[in-house]
Amino acid sequence: MHPTPVHPTPAVRLDHVSKRYPAADDTYAVHDVALDIAQGEFFSLLGPSGCGKTTLLRMIGGFTDPTEGSVLLDGQDVTGLPPNKRNVNTVFQSYALFDHLSLADNVAFGLKRKGVPRAEIRERVTGMLDLVQLGHLAGRKPATLSGGQRQRVALARALVNRPQVLLLDEPLAALDLKLRRHMQVELKQIQREVGITFVFVTHDQDEALTMSDRIAVMNDGHVEQCGTPEDVYERPSSSFTASFMGTSNLVPGTYRSGRVVLDAGPELPVGNRPALTDGSRVNLSIRPEKIWLSDLEPDMARVGGVVRETVYCGPTTTYLIELAPGVTVSVLEQNTVRSRMEDRWSGGEQVEIGWKPEHCLVLH
């Protein structure tokens, strides 16, 4: 993965950083990650737990030192500097509020350490608490707040210092679904308002897709793919990314001059792929919502199958369709197409499905 320069001096540059724990059989928590995060960008590190995304964030924050490579903030090498010497602030997963201090004193903590004049501290703290809509609670202690409010205090406490980069470690993970959706929108708005670079760690692909300018999908200590939400969702470069970003049908097969012979038998046209040689093992990846069940167009790849399962989910219906013994794909259909129960496909029916060739990815 090569860094793509977006801005002459990126806000954060991770220059081939690695983190190895000698005690744990020399395994890498992070392995040779090179990333440039542009000024003002909302950048997400996305991956399953244990993929190294939090370790990477802690390297930027100064809580963990890389064993190899270096961390640059705004062009300055900060590798080895302690957290208090870096102009970045963190919103911790547990919020880590100071329970013995009022909200206002929590938010003022960083400014006091910097020796900002008292009058300015008061002004900035008030402004920041108003921004997160907690101005009326300034004198309260954190223990009296709800989860969403505590989350906002943590955000205000970090943002008030006007850091170069704000690091967020799964800040929404502890909130319930509805509040999380609300905070996603709010967080994005705040980021646009303050114009600070956000580096956001999450394991929730929906969250990453809706909020980010760019996403780095991580797996097993390295970056699988880095790009815009559309890039990683529509054009996953690996089977891991394809399956991690939402549901995807991955069907194993062998490439043979413009066609893929599925292990289960059927042969599908995929167009000429110069990168592939005959006989390469591949996975076909097709998103469930990109597969058509009816009104197929002439240029589509078509394959027959039997409906095995029909799962009604409100706005959509998911069909599990068996193409050949052992090869089942899921197909997602909006319920506007077949709105009544009796119009939907039912189990055992013979159907023909199809997709546009550009929606079918051939992955190694």
Next chain:
Amino acid sequence: MNNGNTASTTGARNTATTTDAPSTAHAPSTAHAPGTPGAPRKQRRRRRAAERRPRFAIAVTALFFALLYLPVGVVVLFSFNSQKSLTVFEDVSLRWYTAFLHDDVILDSLGMSLRVSLVAMAGSLVLGVALALGLVRSRSRLGSFAGLVMLVPLITPEIVTGVAAMLLFKGLGITLSTTTVMLAEITFSISYVTVILRSRIAALNPEVEEAAMDLGATRRQALRLVTLPALLPSILASAVLIFALVFDDFVLAYFTTGVDPQPLSVRIYSAIRFGVQPTINAVGTLMLAGSVGLIVLALAIPRLFGRRGGLDLLSGK
């Protein structure tokens, strides 16, 4: 289903409600069982018997507290006696309190005990908190070994600790004095502070200290501004506990004290060997009042910090 006949202490009403829950079909027969006209009266008598039973429990409890506090009550009562007798209460007077206030030897001892308690409290707090912080954060084998060794003073018989301390001081050629008592008491008290604080520190969220450093605090500032305030209720509770323990301590003080002044507990012990003076009753009453005051303080501290219950802090939870 014939619980009505065995009449549990909680009475028939309770029996009916507990039995009809799982099997509604049997409920009516249980409620009216056995179906004879004399049954309700019998039940009522049993209920009365059941209500009488707690009186027995109350009596036992009362006896327990009487045996526990009667001797103390006698001391308090006779401290106000106008006569020297320890058996006949004559009249209420503050004679022995006045005598105590004019007894320079006892006053010196009280002063020394207070000084020793305060110094032991301060010394063991500083060392105990530091040790607890170190033990919780150490990941080395030496750390877990130190954590075990730290517990030894808690289980060593105090007389062993006392004799050992005395032999150490003698062996090093140090004259026994107020200072040696202080050193011995500090050593003895560190374990208590560490045990109480260790569980509190382990329960702290490590991200909070990281957050302080993230916001520009140095390691030392993070400790002072964030970690210690979070530990303050536990620190104050152990301070009260150590003060009370050291003030009351006799064994360790007896072996490590010099001749003059002696700690109050040692002084009282020597005084009693030459016949009981009623002044001792007055001193005892004052010590009792002081201890009660400390307990009230220990209970009040957590409330001052907006938490419920105080004894949980003394047990370090």
